[in-house]
Amino acid sequence: MFKTQLVYRFDVITGVVFSIFKILLACILWSAVFEKKEVVSGFTFHTMLTYYLITGFISQLDQSAAIGWQVSSDIRNGRFSKYMIRPIGIFRYFASQSAGSTAFLLIFNVFAAGIWIFLFKIEFTMSSDIKCILAACVLIVLGLLFMVQLHYFIGILAFKFLDVTALMMMKENIVQFLTGALIPLALLPLAWVQAMTYFPFYYISYLPTMLLLGRNSDECISGIMILVLWNIAFGIINAVTYQHLKSIYDGVGI
Amino acid sequence: MSIKRQFKIIYMLMKMKLSKNMAFRFSFFGAFFADSTLFLIQLFMFSAIYSQVGSIGTWNKSQMILFIGTFSIINALAMTFFLFGLITIPEKIKSGELDLYITKPIPSLLYLSFESIDLGSFPLVFASIALIFYAVSGMTVSITFLSVVGYIFLVILMTVLWYDLMVIIRTIPFFLIQASFIENLEGEVLTLCTKIPGTLFKGPFKILFLLLLPYGLMATVPAQFFSGTLSTFGFVYAVALVAVFHCFTMFFWKFGLKHYKSASS
Numbered sequence: 001m002f003k004t005q006l007v008y009r010f011d012v013i014t015g016v017v018f019s020i021f022k023i024l025l026a027c028i029l030w031s032a033v034f035e036k037k038e039v040v041s042g043f044t045f046h047t048m049l050t051y052y053l054i055t056g057f058i059s060q061l062d063q064s065a066a067i068g069w070q071v072s073s074d075i076r077n078g079r080f081s082k083y084m085i086r087p088i089g090i091f092r093y094f095a096s097q098s099a100g101s102t103a104f105l106l107i108f109n110v111f112a113a114g115i116w117i118f119l120f121k122i123e124f125t126m127s128s129d130i131k132c133i134l135a136a137c138v139l140i141v142l143g144l145l146f147m148v149q150l151h152y153f154i155g156i157l158a159f160k161f162l163d164v165t166a167l168m169m170m171k172e173n174i175v176q177f178l179t180g181a182l183i184p185l186a187l188l189p190l191a192w193v194q195a196m197t198y199f200p201f202y203y204i205s206y207l208p209t210m211l212l213l214g215r216n217s218d219e220c221i222s223g224i225m226i227l228v229l230w231n232i233a234f235g236i237i238n239a240v241t242y243q244h245l246k247s248i249y250d251g252v253g254i
Numbered sequence: 255m256s257i258k259r260q261f262k263i264i265y266m267l268m269k270m271k272l273s274k275n276m277a278f279r280f281s282f283f284g285a286f287f288a289d290s291t292l293f294l295i296q297l298f299m300f301s302a303i304y305s306q307v308g309s310i311g312t313w314n315k316s317q318m319i320l321f322i323g324t325f326s327i328i329n330a331l332a333m334t335f336f337l338f339g340l341i342t343i344p345e346k347i348k349s350g351e352l353d354l355y356i357t358k359p360i361p362s363l364l365y366l367s368f369e370s371i372d373l374g375s376f377p378l379v380f381a382s383i384a385l386i387f388y389a390v391s392g393m394t395v396s397i398t399f400l401s402v403v404g405y406i407f408l409v410i411l412m413t414v415l416w417y418d419l420m421v422i423i424r425t426i427p428f429f430l431i432q433a434s435f436i437e438n439l440e441g442e443v444l445t446l447c448t449k450i451p452g453t454l455f456k457g458p459f460k461i462l463f464l465l466l467l468p469y470g471l472m473a474t475v476p477a478q479f480f481s482g483t484l485s486t487f488g489f490v491y492a493v494a495l496v497a498v499f500h501c502f503t504m505f506f507w508k509f510g511l512k513h514y515k516s517a518s519s
Contacts, residue, residue, distance in 0.1 A: 014435040021442040024459075025449055032311040032454050033303060040306045166284025173291040177298065187302040 016108045019056055023116050026052035041186045046123040047213060048184070053113055053122060054212055055181050058140055058205040060109050063101035064148040065172070067094045071155025072164045081251045091238060095148045102144060127214030135220035136208035142227040143204035149234040156238070159245035180206030197222075200230040263360055268371040275374065282374040285333050289378055293326040293385070296449065311454045316392035317481050318451070323385035324409065324480075325448050325473035330378035331413045336420070338370035343424040344437070350516050363421065363507055395482050408476035408492065415496045416472060418503040428510035443469050451477070468495060 026049055034045040043051065071094065074080040083090045117124050127133065154171060158164050176182055178201035185193050185206050196202040203223045210216040275282055297319065304315040313321065343366055346352045355362040390397065423440050447463060452470030455463050463470030475492045478484035 014438060018438060018442045021446050025446050028450055028454055028456075028459070029303075029310065033307050035311075036307055036309070163284070166288050169284070169288035170291045173288070173295050177295045182295070182299050183302055187306060188298075189305075 013108065016060065016105070016112045019060055019109075019112060020116060020119075022056045023049070023052060023120055027120055041184065042215070043184065043186075047125060049120065049122045050124050050126070051184055051209055051213065053116060053124070054209040055179075055205045057109050057113050058143075058208060059176075059179070059181050060105060061102050061140070062144055062147050062204075063105065064098045064144070064151045065168070066101070066151075067098055067148060068151035068155045068164070068168050068171075070094070071152060072158035072168070075156070075158040075249065076162050078250075078252045080249065084246070090242075091149075091152055094152055095145070098144075098148050125214075126212050129214060129217065131220065132211040132214065132217050135217075135224065136211040138224055139203050139208045139211070139227060140205075142224065142231060143200075143208070146200050146204065146227060146231050146234065149231065149238055153234065153238050153241065156242050156245060159249050175201060178202070179204045180209070184210075186210075198226070200227055203227045260361075260364060263364065264368045264371075267365070267368045268373070271369065271371050272373060275372070283377070285338075285372055285375045286378050289326070289329060289333065289375070290381055293322055293329075293382075296322050297385075299449075311451070312483070313451055313453075316389050317477065317483075319389035319392070320386060320481060321451050321473050321477040322448075323382050323389055324477045326385060327379055327382035327409055328413050328416060328472055329448075330375055330382055331409075332416050332420075333375035333378070334372055336367045336371075336417055338372050339367050340417075340420045340424055341437075342366070342370070343421075344427040344434070347427045347514065352514060353516055356511065356514070362511070367417070367421075390480070393481060395480070401480060401482075405476050405480045408479055411493065411496050412472045412476060415468065415499060418496070418499040419467070419469070421503045422499075422506055425506050425510040428513045443467055447472065453478075465495075468499070471495070 030045060030048050033040060034048075038044065040048070071080070074083070083093065086093075116122070150171075154164055154167055157167065161167075178196065178199070180202075185196060185202065188196075193202075197219075203226060207216060207219060207223050211220065300310075300315070300318050300322070303310065304318070308314065310318065343352075346355070346366070352362070355365050358365060395401075419440070423436055426436055443463070447469035450470075452464055452474035455470055471492055475484060475488065478488065
């Protein structure tokens with residue numbers, strides 16, 4: 001997958017370059033908000049921009065949405081049979097593909113983040129606590145794995161519904177909000193945030209970002225444990241769903 | 255071709271598309287649900303921000319909800335009538351499938367624009383109107399017949415602007431076969447402008463998003479008009495800009511067609 005990405009390097013580069021719009025959005029929106037206040041929910045203007053830079057970086061690493069689109073399209077067109085007859089684990093095949101894309105993008109994203117810091121004159125501040133940095137890295141990896149599982153799950157739902165486009169688009173909007181990619185979850189009412197801690201999305205990019213900003217360090221262990229449990233649960237759900245739904249696949253396509 | 259005949263063609267295309275869509279009933283309201291969640295989440299996002307500050311720039315919470323509702327209604331109209339037709343143009347140019355459209359005895363752009371009318375998206379118009387009512391209930395402006403008519407006029411005008419921008423962007427593949435990056439750019443700019451009222455742009459971004467790629471005007475101008483903050487200059491500027499863009503769109507499309515090299519493109 002790493003090599004495949006090299007073939008489409010122009011698309012990859014534009015994808016990374018266009019991440020500037022997320023920073024631009026944050027910059028324009030929050031500079032208007034911070035005109036009247038110096039601190040919002042514990043964030044200064046520059047920590048807010050750093051927040052968006054890090055969440056943007058993590059979101060860019062997640063390339064698993066392609067799995068949902070590919071699996072559902074292959075099922076709909078009757079091309080999914082090629083995975084079924086191969087002596088490989090289908091989920092592992094797609095997970096490896098996604099990991100390859102992420103590894104490739106990692107290099108470009110680090111480079112792009114550096115340019116955005118320079119371009120927007122962001123006073124980048126990050127925690128120097130090794131424990132927090134390590135926990136954030138573990139959470140990011142577990143979060144990426146969870147997203148692969150989620151997209152694979154939506155993809156195989158095409159066995160039953162054929163077209164899952166609407167589901168994928170709705171998921172995209174909801175996940176963006178729940179992971180804190182749109183606004184820091186700290187801005188939401190406390191009861192909402194507390195409810196969100198039981199679900200995996202809170203730990204995918206919000207908590208790692210907060211840890212890298214040197215905040216929420218008391219949630220490291222519980223975060224890792226909850227995300228591990230969700231990964232196990234989704235692994236079982238995916239296996240059961242696949243076993244159950246593959247019997248209705250006719251392999252013909254429409 | 256007379257306007258009456260053009261409407262007749264659009265009606266026929268709509269009937270054909272409707273019968274085709276019925277084959278995928280689960281997806282019939284797909285775009286409606288997808289975009290409803292988008293605007294609902296935007297509402298949550300701004301509610302959270304307004305819980306911390308009284309206003310963003312000169313926009314208070316009700317005005318911002320009106321802005322979101324306005325973008326939602328323009329988006330709903332675009333999705334219902336032309337969006338799904340226009341997005342297929344680059345692929346049709348690339349594959350040579352456009353031959354089928356230019357050889358038919360109706361204007362090719364009309365056919366391409368309205369062949370994928372999506373009635374499943376239309377309920378989003380009602381959801382948007384409900385959002386606009388909610389926004390207006392929190393505002394102190396007096397609602398007159400003129401303000402409602404003016405608002406509807408500007409919403410239609412901005413829908414035309416969206417149409418023009420979509421056509422311009424999808425005419426570029428006549429000259430550059432691999433122009434997907436321009437469509438990606440359009441997506442990013444749209445996302446940006448659905449979240450930020452145009453008046454918040456400063457410096458070069460003002461020129462970029464209010465003149466060259468005027469997505470920043472779309473929901474801003476009708477929302478400003480309805481809340482009584484749009485100047486006469488702002489109104490005239492918006493009308494003039496749409497007129498210029500529409501003329502350019504028609505010219506550019508015809509110019510692009512002349513460069514079409516059929517399946518060898």
